Structure formats: structure tokens, C-alpha cells
Amino acid sequence: xxxxxxxxxxxxxxxxxxxxxxxxxxxxxxxxxxxxxxxxxxxxxxxxxxxxxxxxxxxxxxxxxxxxxxxxxxxxxxxxxxxxxxxxxxxxxxxxxxxxxxxxxxxxxxxxxxxxxxxxxxxxxxxxxxxxxxxxxxxxxxxxxxxxxxxxxxxxxxxxxxxxxxxxxxxxxxxxxxxxxxxxxxxxxxxxxxxxxxxxxxxxxxxxxxxxxxxxxxxxxxxxxxxxxxxxxxxxxxxxxxxxxxxxxxxxxxxxxxxxxxxxxxxxxxxxxxxxxxxxxxxxxxxxxxxxxxxxxxxxxxxxxxxxxxxxxxxxx
Amino acid sequence: xxxxxxxxxxxxxxxxxxxxxxxxxxxxxxxxxxxxxxxxxxxxxxxxxxxxxxxxxxxxxxxxxxxxxxxxxxxxxxxxxxxxxxxxxxxxxxxxxxxxxxxxxxxxxxxxxxxxxxxxxxxxxxxxxxxxxxxxxxxxxxxxxxxxxxxxxxxxxxxxxxxxxxxxxxxxxxxxxxxxxxxxxxxxxxxxxxxxxxxxxxxxxxxxxxxxxxxxxxxxxxxxxxxxxxxxxxxxxxxxxxxxxxxxxxxxxxxxxxxxxxxxxxxxxxxxxxxxxxxxxxxxxxxxxxxxxxxxxxxxxxxxxxxxxxxxxxxxxxxxxxxxxxxxxxxxxxxxxxxxxxxxxxxxxxxxxxxxxxxxxxxxxxxxxxxxxxxxxxxxxxxxxxxxxxxxxxxxxxxxxxxxxxxxxxxxxxxxxxxxxx
Numbered sequence: 001x002x003x004x005x006x007x008x009x010x011x012x013x014x015x016x017x018x019x020x021x022x023x024x025x026x027x028x029x030x031x032x033x034x035x036x037x038x039x040x041x042x043x044x045x046x047x048x049x050x051x052x053x054x055x056x057x058x059x060x061x062x063x064x065x066x067x068x069x070x071x072x073x074x075x076x077x078x079x080x081x082x083x084x085x086x087x088x089x090x091x092x093x094x095x096x097x098x099x100x101x102x103x104x105x106x107x108x109x110x111x112x113x114x115x116x117x118x119x120x121x122x123x124x125x126x127x128x129x130x131x132x133x134x135x136x137x138x139x140x141x142x143x144x145x146x147x148x149x150x151x152x153x154x155x156x157x158x159x160x161x162x163x164x165x166x167x168x169x170x171x172x173x174x175x176x177x178x179x180x181x182x183x184x185x186x187x188x189x190x191x192x193x194x195x196x197x198x199x200x201x202x203x204x205x206x207x208x209x210x211x212x213x214x215x216x217x218x219x220x221x222x223x224x225x226x227x228x229x230x231x232x233x234x235x236x237x238x239x240x241x242x243x244x245x246x247x248x249x250x251x252x253x254x255x256x257x258x259x260x261x262x263x264x265x266x267x268x269x270x271x272x273x274x275x276x277x278x279x280x281x282x283x284x285x286x287x288x289x290x291x292x293x294x295x296x297x298x299x300x301x302x303x304x305x306x307x308x309x310x311x312x313x314x315x316x317x
Numbered sequence: 318x319x320x321x322x323x324x325x326x327x328x329x330x331x332x333x334x335x336x337x338x339x340x341x342x343x344x345x346x347x348x349x350x351x352x353x354x355x356x357x358x359x360x361x362x363x364x365x366x367x368x369x370x371x372x373x374x375x376x377x378x379x380x381x382x383x384x385x386x387x388x389x390x391x392x393x394x395x396x397x398x399x400x401x402x403x404x405x406x407x408x409x410x411x412x413x414x415x416x417x418x419x420x421x422x423x424x425x426x427x428x429x430x431x432x433x434x435x436x437x438x439x440x441x442x443x444x445x446x447x448x449x450x451x452x453x454x455x456x457x458x459x460x461x462x463x464x465x466x467x468x469x470x471x472x473x474x475x476x477x478x479x480x481x482x483x484x485x486x487x488x489x490x491x492x493x494x495x496x497x498x499x500x501x502x503x504x505x506x507x508x509x510x511x512x513x514x515x516x517x518x519x520x521x522x523x524x525x526x527x528x529x530x531x532x533x534x535x536x537x538x539x540x541x542x543x544x545x546x547x548x549x550x551x552x553x554x555x556x557x558x559x560x561x562x563x564x565x566x567x568x569x570x571x572x573x574x575x576x577x578x579x580x581x582x583x584x585x586x587x588x589x590x591x592x593x594x595x596x597x598x599x600x601x602x603x604x605x606x607x608x609x610x611x612x613x614x615x616x617x618x619x620x621x622x623x624x625x626x627x628x629x630x631x632x633x634x635x636x637x638x639x640x641x642x643x644x645x646x647x648x649x650x651x652x653x654x655x656x657x658x659x660x661x662x663x664x665x666x667x668x669x670x671x672x673x674x675x676x677x678x679x680x681x682x683x684x685x686x687x688x689x690x691x692x693x694x695x696x697x698x699x700x701x702x703x704x705x706x707x708x709x710x711x712x713x714x715x716x717x718x719x720x721x722x723x724x725x726x727x728x729x730x731x732x733x734x735x736x737x738x739x
Contacts, residue, residue: 067702069393069419153567154582177507177567179717263507266566267713283390284703287397 055298061291068285079292088268089293092276096300099187099272100251106191108243111198112236118199119206119232120224129199136196144260147189151175151261179269182262186270190257194250198243205239206232245308252301273297340645344374347642350395350405351379352388356598357591360662361406364457367658368649375642387509387705396421403637404646407454408629409698411705414448416632423633423640424451425647432648437656437668445694446630454630455647457655458664460590461683462625462695463517463613466574469606471581475499480611487614491556494584502558503583505573506565506716509697509709513587514553516696517613517625519546524620525693532699534739538732544724551719562717571595578602585611589627593679594663604663605678612686624690627698628667700735707734 062080065073083089114132118125135143150158153174160172175185209232217227255274258264264271264279271279273293281290353361358381365377380400382391389412392405407413416422429435429443429452438456446454472480475497481487494501504511520528523542530536531543559565560583568576574592576583578600586592593610596602615621631650633643649655656668660675665684676684697705711727 068415069396069421070415071419151567153564154580174561174563174567177561177563177565179566265507265710265713266563267710267717279706282394283387284706285390285393285397286703 058291058294058298061288062295064288066285066287066289072288075288079289080296082289083292083296088271089273089276091268092271092273095183095270096252096272096274096297098183099190099254100248102187103191103194103251103254104244104248106187107194107247108198108240110191110195111200111243112202112240114195115199115202115206115239116228116232116236118203119236120228122203122207129203133196133200135193136200138193140190140193140254140256141260143189143193144257147185147257148176148261150189151185153177176262177266179266182266183270186258186261189261190251190254193257194247197246198240201243201246202236202239205236209235241308241311245305248304249301252297252304273300340372341374343372343642343645345639345642346376346378347404347639347646348378348380348402350382350392350400350402352382352384352391353406354383356594356662357664359598360594360659360664363658363662364650364655367654368646371649371654372642372645375645401636401638402634403639403643404631404633406629407632408627410448410694411699411701413446413453413630413632415701417448417451417453421634421636422453423635423637424453425455425633426452428452428644428647432644434648434651437651437670439667439669442628442667445628454632455650456628456630456667457650458590458659459626459628459667459687460665461610461612461686462513462587462589462627463520463623463690464590464610464683464686465585465587465613466577466592466596466608466610466679467585468577468581468602468608471499471577471584474581475584481614484614484616488553488556488558490584491558495557499581500560500564500576500583501585502553503568503573503576503586504559504565504716505568505570506562506713507567507569510570510573510588511565511712511716512697512709513625513695515546515550515712517587518549518616519543519696520623520625520693521613521616521620522546522549522618525623525691528693528696532694532696534735538735539728543728547715547719547724547728548721550715551724554716554719565716566713578608587613590664590680590683593677593683596679597663597677604680608679610679610682612682622690624686624692625695626687626692627695701738704731704734704738707731 063074063076065075065078114129118129149156152158152160153176155161155164155172157172157175159175160169163169163172173181175181213231213235214227217231222230253274254272255278258270258272258275259278262270264275274297277290277293277297280286280293284290349361349365351358351361365379369375369377380395380402382388382395384391389409392412407416413422425446434455435443442456443452446452446456467480471494472478475490475494477490477493481490491501502514504514516528519531519542522545527536527542531538531540536542553559570586570588570592573583573586574588574595577586578596593604596608597604602608613624631647633640633647637643651668651670653668653670653672656666656671657675659666660671660673660680663677663680665676665680665687673681673684697708700708708731711730715723715727717723
């Protein structure tokens with residue numbers, strides 16, 4: 001604050017040249033505040049419309065019992081109590097945990113591994129990097145339809161065809177219709193699509209490593225494996241943390257891939273909280289109940305986000 | 318003087334309201350909330366074109382909803398988000414009640430009389446479109462949901478020369494089909510269509526009256542009639558009717574339809590008559606030659622004269638911006654012109670003005686079966702709120718493990734959910 005005030009006084013001719021009495025820091029802050037708020041105003045308006053208003057509406061909605069197009073009934077925290085008691089919601093929460101941990105670990109792990117390999121030969125790996133990242137740019141729904149053909153239960157399904165070709169035809173089956181395999185098929189499809197971003201972010205982190213450090217290690221006789229283990233991998237960690245944060249949030253909110261591939265089935269085995277919220281809100285039209293589920297999902301997202309945001313803020317100030 | 322003027326205005330308005338409304342008098346935009354897809358949507362377009370030919374001053378507009386699975390959620394979302402339409406397509410009696418209770422549907426009882434719709438539709442169709450004593454829907458098509466579609470080449474390949482009439486003959490054919498590498502029955506259990514078999518089995522074993530009682534929850538879902546039906550279904554599954562549970566649960570009705578009509582990897586499918594439309598217009602098969610329809614086999618339980626049916630109706634919204642055009646369309650849709658458009662598309666029309674010669678062989682079988690049977694509306698469409706969701710999910714559980722223990726647990730789960738609506 002004092003730095004801002006000082007710059008303000010230096011930049012103002014009237015204050016310095018005119019020899020006016022020195023203002024207190026508080027008075028200067030008050031004088032400068034309108035300009036600051038004016039600059040922030042567009043963002044605040046957008047934030048209010050796009051985030052605050054829907055959030056308040058969702059909170060209000062969660063306090064009502066709404067079934068279909070019938071008359072809403074105020075029930076206070078009744079929806080939250082019902083959610084806790086709802087076996088389907090508890091199952092969705094467990095599935096969400098499994099889904100989020102696995103898709104994040106696999107996509108970031110794979111992205112990290114590929115990024116480290118690419119770091120050893122950046123120019124030669126440009127094309128593979130672009131190809132892998134391209135999958136991240138494709139809509140999740142389109143990816144869902146692509147993987148639908150991979151997991152088809154008949155012999156026209158790519159996975160079954162490969163298994164049959166490899167003499168493992170006895171393993172071929174309807175992957176998405178089996179509650180034991182459907183969730184893993186979804187995790188594989190989603191992780192594949194989400195590997196591009198960690199690759200990009202972590203590769204960028206490796207490219208920020210000073211050449212001097214690498215050259216010094218080389219001169220000191222470090223092998224490529226040593227350089228990878230003791231220099232590139234540790235110094236890529238800031239990129240890994242960013243990728244973990246982004247992919248974790250993406251996984252928590254994932255919907256399209258599940259919708260296209262399994263519709264939450266079979267027998268709700270692939271239903272995450274995000275899908276549960278959709279089903280309750282838009283298929284059953286229990287808007288209050290769905291809003292309560294949304295708020296629980298939001299709480300989970302905030303729990304994950306806030307420490308990461310605080311850490312990023314600390315590291316940039 | 319003022320009183321006389323008022324009387325004159327009143328008399329004039331009475332005269333105007335009593336005078337028949339000509340096609341030229343009806344004008345403006347007519348908005349339809351439409352969730353039909355594929356060739357069925359094309360038929361709706363043909364109806365719109367037919368109507369605007371008769372009423373040239375009306376301009377049809379559509380609010381199209383693209384849906385996967387049950388369309389009710391998308392319709393509710395459209396209405397809640399403020400979409401304004403004059404008409405919409407409905408196929409669920411339970412949804413009609415929900416909308417009527419919310420005050421969103423216009424009572425069409427007076428239109429039935431004033432437009433003489435009764436000259437084209439019988440009272441049974443009026444009853445079908447009625448909720449709590451008020452008419453809310455004008456039926457424009459109906460379907461036989463106890464008919465089994467099959468492809469003739471598939472039957473020939475399996476050595477089945479004549480279609481089975483009895484249940485025992487039907488089950489005996491499973492072996493022939495399996496031996497030919499064909500799954501006897503295609504069931505798409507990913508969302509909802511697996512319930513078709515349960516419902517036709519239930520009605521043939523217990524009768525339509527009991528099915529109506531079950532839909533209204535006058536008898537519990539734990540009733541022996543439900544359990545015995547599931548046991549019969551389990552017998553079918555154990556006899557190798559339908560492939561693995563995984564393959565059923567991975568498929569929706571349309572992939573099941575492709576298995577029967579396109580790939581020829583499955584024998585039969587029970588589904589609505591829109592499948593006839595699909596077979597003709599999408600799969601380009603010749604009705605009655607390339608494929609046909611076999612009525613549900615007789616089970617010998619004293620209820621073989623039953624058929625599960627569905628229907629589709631047009632309903633009008635209370636906040637319609639153009640009720641005159643909406644009424645004109647609702648009356649027109651029962652006329653010969655409209656009925657023949659429906660029939661040409663491969664669907665059945667409830668209008669007695671339809672030209673039966675337009676029906677193909679499959680539609681004639683379906684229409685004959687419905688007209689000669691005691692009918693019961695599709696059970697899933699009668700169940701309120703999320704009970705239908707629970708019912709379908711529990712039937713999926715049954716397909717995974719059709720044991721007596723599962724039958725007990727799934728019937729208890731449906732009953733528990735049904736009890737929340739009492």
C-alpha cells in the first residue's frame with residue numbers, strides 16, 4: 001500500500017510541484033480507490049452475473065423441494081439431509097473419488113512421463129507432442145463417440161478386434177455393459193483425452209530450466225539418466241503441480257464422456273456426482289435436490305482449489 | 318343507448334363465435350415443441366406441411382429438442398427456461414398429469430365437441446387423452462408394443478419356417494437361432510427398452526386389469542404377480558434368449574434394432590411402431606417382405622387377448638399465443654388428410670378416416686392386434702416422477718442376476734420407491 005501511495009504522489013505534479021501539504025496514506029488511498037474500482041468494475045460485473053448470481057440462485061434452489069413442474073415447497077436443509085441418506089448419492093460420491101483420483105493420476109502421470117522424454121529431444125518430438133495435445137482440444141462428446149466404437153461389444157469394436165487378433169478372443173465382451181469394466185473403460189478414455197494439457201504444461205516447465213544448469217551437469221559427467229533424475233524431473237515439479245490442479249478440477253466436473261459412453265450405467269455404476277446432479281436436475285427435474293448435489297460438488301471443488309490457489313498466490317507475490 | 322350498444326356488441330360476438338371458422342380466418346405463427354427425431358420428425362414435418370396447405374395463413378415454427386433416452390427432462394427444461402409454444406408432442410400419461418396439475422395444459426373437451434373430433438376419433442381415444450375428467454391430448458398415432466419385429470432372412474437362416482404361436486414354440490426356437498449364431502432376442506437395456514419384455518409378459522400372465530392396478534400402485538410391486546413374471550423372464554434368460562447381460566446393458570433400443578434389421582445378428586425385438594418407420598425409411602427394408610411383425614406368443618394363462626400399447630398426442634399449452642391456430646391443427650390432425658400422412662409414414666392412425674390401404678403389411682398386423690385386444694398403456698409411461706427411473710434400474714439389476722434373491726430385492730426396491738408417491 002505504501003509503495004502504491006508513494007508512486008501515486010510521485011506521479012502527481014500537483015502534489016509535488018504545487019507543494020501541497022502531504023496527504024495521509026489513508027486519504028491518498030481514498031483518492032486513488034475510485035480509479036482502481038473503475039478498472040475492476042467490468043470484471044466485478046461479469047463475476048456477479050456469471051458466478052455470484054447463479055451461485056446464490058443455486059443455494060436458494062437447494063432449500064426447496066421441487067418435483068417436476070409441480071409447486072415448490074420450502075424444506076430448508078431437507079435436500080442435504082436426504083442426499084446424505086441417499087444410497088445412490090453415496091455410491092456416486094465413491095465413484096467420483098475413484099474417477100477423480102484415477103483420471104488425474106493417469107493423465108498427469110502420462111503427461112509428465114511423455115514431457116520428460118520430450119525434454120531430452122524437444123525438436124524431434126514436436127509432431128508427437130502436437131498430436132497428443134490435439135486430443136485435448138477435441139470436444140469430450142466427440143471423444144465419447146470415438147471411444148464408443150473402440151468399446152463396442154461386438155466384433156466390430158476395436159478393442160474386441162485387437163483382442164481377437166491377438167488370440168485373446170475369450171476376453172472380448174461388451175465392455176460398457178459390464179459394471180466391473182465400464183468405469184475403467186471410462187477412466188481410460190477420459191485420461192487419454194486429458195493427457196495433452198499436462199504434457200504441454202510440464203514440457204513448458206522443462207524448457208524453462210536454465211541451459212547453464214544442464215551444461216554444467218554435462219561437463220561434470222552426468223549421464224542423461226542422472227540429468228533426468230536429479231535436474232529435469234525435480235525442476236519440472238511446478239508444471240506438475242499446475243497440471244494436477246487443472247486436471248483434478250476437470251475430472252471432478254467431468255460429464256460429457258460419461259453421458260455419451262454409459263449414461264451413468266450399467267445400474268448407476270459409472271454415475272459421478274456431476275452425472276447424478278444432471279440426472280436428478282434435468283431427467284427427474286428434482287431441481288432442489290440437484291442443486292443441493294451441485295453445492296456439495298462445488299464444496300469439493302473449492303476444497304481442492306483453495307490450497308492450490310493460495311500456494312500459487314504465495315509463490316507469485 | 319349504452320345498454321343497447323353493449324347488447325349489439327354481445328350479439329355480434331355471439332354470432333361470430335358461432336360461425337364456422339374458415340381456413341382463411343386462422344393465421345399467424347404456430348409453434349410446436351418437437352422432440353421427435355429421424356424419420357418420425359420427417360413425418361411431423363409432413364403433417365405441418367399438410368396443415369399449412371389447408372391453412373395457408375398459418376406459419377409453423379418448431380422448437381426442436383435433441384434428446385437421448387427419456388425426453389421429459391428436456392421438455393421440462395425447455396418450459397422452465399421460458400420457451401413459449403402453442404403445441405407439444407406427448408406420449409406419457411403421467412407427464413400429461415404433471416403438466417395439467419401445474420396448470421400448463423389447456424382443456425380440449427369443448428374443442429372435441431365444437432370441432433366434431435368425435436366424428437374422426439372414437440371415444441376410446443378421447444378416454445386415452447383424458448386426465449382427471451378433462452381432455453388434454455388429441456392422439457395422432459398409436460403403437461402395438463406387444464409385437465415382435467423380425468427379419469425374414471434371419472428366420473430363414475435359422476431354419477424357422479413358421480412363426481411361433483405359443484410360448485413353448487417360441488422358447489424352442491431359441492436353440493435354432495443360437496445354433497445359427499443369432500441372438501434370439503435383442504434387448505437394449507442401456508436406458509429403458511428392456512422393460513418392454515417385462516410389461517408384455519406381465520400382461521399376458523396377469524391380464525390388463527392387474528397391470529392397470531400395478532401402474533396405479535393398487536397392488537404392491539412385491540406382489541406374486543410381479544415376482545412370477547420376473548421368474549418367467551428369468552426362464553427366458555436361462556434358455557439363452559438374449560445374449561449376455563453385459564451386451565444387453567451396453568445397447569440402447571436403436572442398436573438393438575440394428576442388430577435385428579441391419580446386421581441380422583438378432584432374431585426379435587419388441588419396441589414401438591416407430592421401428593416400422595425406421596425399418597422402412599432408414600434401413601430401406603421392404604415391409605412385409607424383408608421384415609415383419611409377430612404378435613406376442615400365447616402363454617395360456619387366460620390373458621392372451623391383451624396388447625401393450627402406446628400413443629402419441631398433441632396437447633395445447635394454456636399460454637399459447639395462437640390458440641385459434643392450435644385448435645385448427647388439433648382438429649385437422651384427426652382428418653383423412655392428416656391420418657393418411659401418418660399411415661404413409663408407416664405409423665398407425667387412430668382416425669376412422671384413415672385409408673387402410675395405405676397401411677403396409679406390418680402395420681395391418683399391428684392395427685389388427687390392437688383392435689382385437691384388451692389394451693394396456695405402456696407401464697413405464699404411467700409411472701410418476703422418478704419411480705420410472707427406479708423401475709428401469711432395478712430391472713437392469715435383474716438382468717445382471719435373474720435369481721430368486723434378486724427378484725426379491727428388486728421388487729422390494731421398486732415398492733419402496735412407489736410407496737413415496739402414495
